[in-house]
Amino acid sequence: MHPNTWHVFATVLAACTSLAVSQTDRTGWTVAADSSQPGNEAAKVLDGNTGTIWHTQWTPVNVPLPHNITIDMKKTYNVNGLTYLPRQDGNSNGNIGQHTIQLSLDATTWTTTASGTYLDDSSLKTTPWTTAQARYVRIIAQTEAGATYTKPSTSRGIWGATLDFPIVPAAAAILPNGKVLMWSSYKPTDFSGGGGSGTTNTAIYDPATGSVSRHTVTNTQHDMFCPGLSLDASGRPFVTGGNDAAKLSIYDPNANSWIAGPNMQIKRGYQSSATLSDGRIFTIGGSWSGGEGNKNGEVWSPVTNSWSLLSGCPVAPMLTADARGVYRSDNHGWLFGWKSGSVFQAGPSKAMNWYTTTGSGAQKPAGLRGTDPDAMNGNAIMYDAVNGKILTVGGAPNYQDNPATGDARIVTIGAPGTTANVAAIGSMANARAFHNSVVMPDGKVLVVGGESYPVPFSDNTAIMTPEIFNPATSSFSTANSIAVPRVYHSWALLLPDATIISGGGGLCGACNTNHPNAQIYSPAYLFKPDGSKASRPAINSVSATSVVVGAKIIVSMNRAVTSFSLIRYGSGTHSVNTDQRRIPLTPTASGLSYTVTVPNDAGIALPGSWMLFALDSAGVPSVAKSILIRAS
Numbered sequence: 001m002h003p004n005t006w007h008v009f010a011t012v013l014a015a016c017t018s019l020a021v022s023q024t025d026r027t028g029w030t031v032a033a034d035s036s037q038p039g040n041e042a043a044k045v046l047d048g049n050t051g052t053i054w055h056t057q058w059t060p061v062n063v064p065l066p067h068n069i070t071i072d073m074k075k076t077y078n079v080n081g082l083t084y085l086p087r088q089d090g091n092s093n094g095n096i097g098q099h100t101i102q103l104s105l106d107a108t109t110w111t112t113t114a115s116g117t118y119l120d121d122s123s124l125k126t127t128p129w130t131t132a133q134a135r136y137v138r139i140i141a142q143t144e145a146g147a148t149y150t151k152p153s154t155s156r157g158i159w160g161a162t163l164d165f166p167i168v169p170a171a172a173a174i175l176p177n178g179k180v181l182m183w184s185s186y187k188p189t190d191f192s193g194g195g196g197s198g199t200t201n202t203a204i205y206d207p208a209t210g211s212v213s214r215h216t217v218t219n220t221q222h223d224m225f226c227p228g229l230s231l232d233a234s235g236r237p238f239v240t241g242g243n244d245a246a247k248l249s250i251y252d253p254n255a256n257s258w259i260a261g262p263n264m265q266i267k268r269g270y271q272s273s274a275t276l277s278d279g280r281i282f283t284i285g286g287s288w289s290g291g292e293g294n295k296n297g298e299v300w301s302p303v304t305n306s307w308s309l310l311s312g313c314p315v316a317p318m319l320t321a322d323a324r325g326v327y328r329s330d331n332h333g334w335l336f337g338w339k340s341g342s343v344f345q346a347g348p349s350k351a352m353n354w355y356t357t358t359g360s361g362a363q364k365p366a367g368l369r370g371t372d373p374d375a376m377n378g379n380a381i382m383y384d385a386v387n388g389k390i391l392t393v394g395g396a397p398n399y400q401d402n403p404a405t406g407d408a409r410i411v412t413i414g415a416p417g418t419t420a421n422v423a424a425i426g427s428m429a430n431a432r433a434f435h436n437s438v439v440m441p442d443g444k445v446l447v448v449g450g451e452s453y454p455v456p457f458s459d460n461t462a463i464m465t466p467e468i469f470n471p472a473t474s475s476f477s478t479a480n481s482i483a484v485p486r487v488y489h490s491w492a493l494l495l496p497d498a499t500i501i502s503g504g505g506g507l508c509g510a511c512n513t514n515h516p517n518a519q520i521y522s523p524a525y526l527f528k529p530d531g532s533k534a535s536r537p538a539i540n541s542v543s544a545t546s547v548v549v550g551a552k553i554i555v556s557m558n559r560a561v562t563s564f565s566l567i568r569y570g571s572g573t574h575s576v577n578t579d580q581r582r583i584p585l586t587p588t589a590s591g592l593s594y595t596v597t598v599p600n601d602a603g604i605a606l607p608g609s610w611m612l613f614a615l616d617s618a619g620v621p622s623v624a625k626s627i628l629i630r631a632s
Contacts, residue, residue: 026073033069034162034484038512042069050088060460064481068162070138076105080131082114082139085124095120097145101127103134107164108212110138120145152480154527157446157468159482160520166214167201168507168516170489171229171573173237175253176609176626178496180205181237182503183217185225189516190509191243198244200224207495207520220260222247225507226288228271229571231579233279233302235609235628237571240283241268245290248300265298265309267291272333274578276341277602278631282357284315284345285330293326299357310361317363320349320374321397328399334380335578336390339603342416348376348395354417370409370422373397377404377454377574379437380411381445382581383471385604388413391469393447396433400454404433410474425474430463436492436575437469438500439582440523441565441613441621445469446479448502448521449486457508459485466521484515491572494580496611496624498526525619534620537561542612546628550600553612553627557592561614564596566627569609581606602631 026046033042033054040055057063086095101114113129140161152158168189169182181204186197198221203214217224223243232238237251238261245268248261264283267290273283276299284297297313300306315330322328334347343355344366350373352366369375369392378395382388390411396404406427413420428447435450448466451458462485467476485505486492492502503518528534543554555564564587570580583605587594594614599605611624 035063068140081128095145096141097143100140102138104136154531156480157523163518169504173571174569176235186223191225197223220249222249226269228273230273233607270331274335274337276337312361323398346380367419377433383439385581394432404431406431434487456488493570498621537622555594566610607631
């Protein structure tokens with residue numbers, strides 16, 4: 001036995017309709033696993049051959065436990081047991097030890113029917129349970145047999161079970177109702193050839209119920225793969241370009257429907273966009289589709305529902321020196337809507353810039369990002385909008401096929417047009433690109449996923465250990481490992497209950513790096529030092545759920561708290577989230593009634609939907625109340 005490895009093997013799995021009689025006929029069954037090694041695919045557990053095995057991935061990346069495998073029996077049976085035959089080649093490495101078995105009728109809602117630990121030998125294992133109806137049977141392996149299992153420390157946060165989706169979600173947005181809107185392309189698991197299809201596969205996950213609904217969108221005639229993405233002043237996902245490069249689609253969460261908007265003036269894909277202080281939306285870059293080069297800025301107005309080119313906002317100053325030229329060098333800008341309708345561009349180019357959007361627009365250099373090189377597919381996160389603080393982490397000089405960096409900087413911005421202040425801080429423990437970063441209610445930032453040597457549609461150098469940035473010390477610490485690589489086409493977003501959902505990756509058809517799933521991370525602030533769940537403060541009520549900048553909000557609490565924060569709802573695709581930002585709030589108290597004041601500048605408190613969190617003296621956050629902030 002090798003207790004420090006993380007492999008799982010299975011030779012034969014079978015569900016039983018009667019343990020005393022026979023196994024269910026497996027004709028037509030299919031099987032899916034969270035991980036497999038080429039040549040030892042999950043389907044081997046159903047082939048009836050004791051000489052073949054399912055083997056979780058061990059090279060080039062050794063994917064850590066837990067692992068899961070799901071049998072789809074194609075119709076509903078009355079099942080009362082499962083048999084598991086470990087590998088029969090005399091090697092016990094990878095035998096399943098501690099495990100959980102779950103049943104489902106729809107692959108969405110799961111019921112645990114059995115759990116325990118198997119003996120570390122090659123004998124046939126049989127797990128009975130009380131007869132229940134199921135179409136799907138899933139076994140989750142928590143440990144290898146014979147290995148010493150150490151429960152993950154809650155001081156590093158806890159990752160929940162894998163959530164399976166009917167699509168590979170390459171983009172996602174948090175809706176004002178707390179649900180997660182996700183989409184892939186014209187196919188659920190593939191993007192190739194989708195240009196001009198006018199179709200997008202979407203899904204909505206409801207964290208409150210665990211339900212997932214799937215919808216195919218055709219009415220906007222827009223394949224929304226590889227788009228620009230922002231949340232508008234009403235909290236609606238605003239999706240531009242991509243496979244159908246001129247299109248605009250807007251999702252209305254109140255009507256649960258998509259609306260076709262006016263085409264952009266310039267066709268784009270891989271561009272970034274940012275909501276402005278007056279509610280307009282700015283976009284720039286995007287040579288991945290719609291032709292290469294000259295993808296200068298333009299702006300959408302909600303008043304006229306039209307796009308206007310900004311001749312004074314050239315893309316050239318923000319290009320990276322990518323080896324593949326402008327096709328890659330104008331991608332995925334790190335944009336921040338700021339004061340007086342301005343936009344700050346923090347990267348990925350080493351040169352930073354200001355764009356103004358009044359009239360025909362203007363551009364002005366904001367300085368270099370210290371000694372950083374270009375950092376394509378890195379992240380920039382505004383963790384303290386009041387003080388203009390932005391954390392930048394990771395990325396690589398070229399889009400792909402080069403080593404990533406672990407560099408981190410604090411960029412501080414002030415008045416539009418001024419040179420940004422850049423401070424180098426300690427690097428991350430892991431160099432990474434294609435990662436995602438999420439600011440939390442306490443101001444810390446979770447950095448999750450990525451590759452040390454970025455290559456699209458590859459998990460070869462996936463980083464499985466997330467890191468957490470602490471602004472109080474300007475340093476990083478490691479969190480507990482994720483179960484699934486989150487690299488190219490992944491995303492991570494803050495949920496209103498102060499947990500973080502991290503999902504997606506792949507979308508490459510028949511490849512073996514599709515990840516149609518997600519995990520939810522519960523940060524350490526949700527636990528006591530002894531590992532038990534922390535008691536959370538609760539917001540009883542707020543005086544208003546729609547306010548203008550500068551307004552006061554009176555918050556009634558169930559018990560004493562010490563601070564508040566506003567975090568704008570987030571959206572994510574291709575490691576870009578221009579929506580999230582955090583505003584720390586200092587309250588005045590009268591008993592259990594607290595008054596907080598929204599900053600009186602729509603460049604800091606951008607119009608749109610925000611989450612209001614209350615935190616107690618131990619840093620434990622409440623579940624958020626949704627607040628719509630208006631510019632006027």
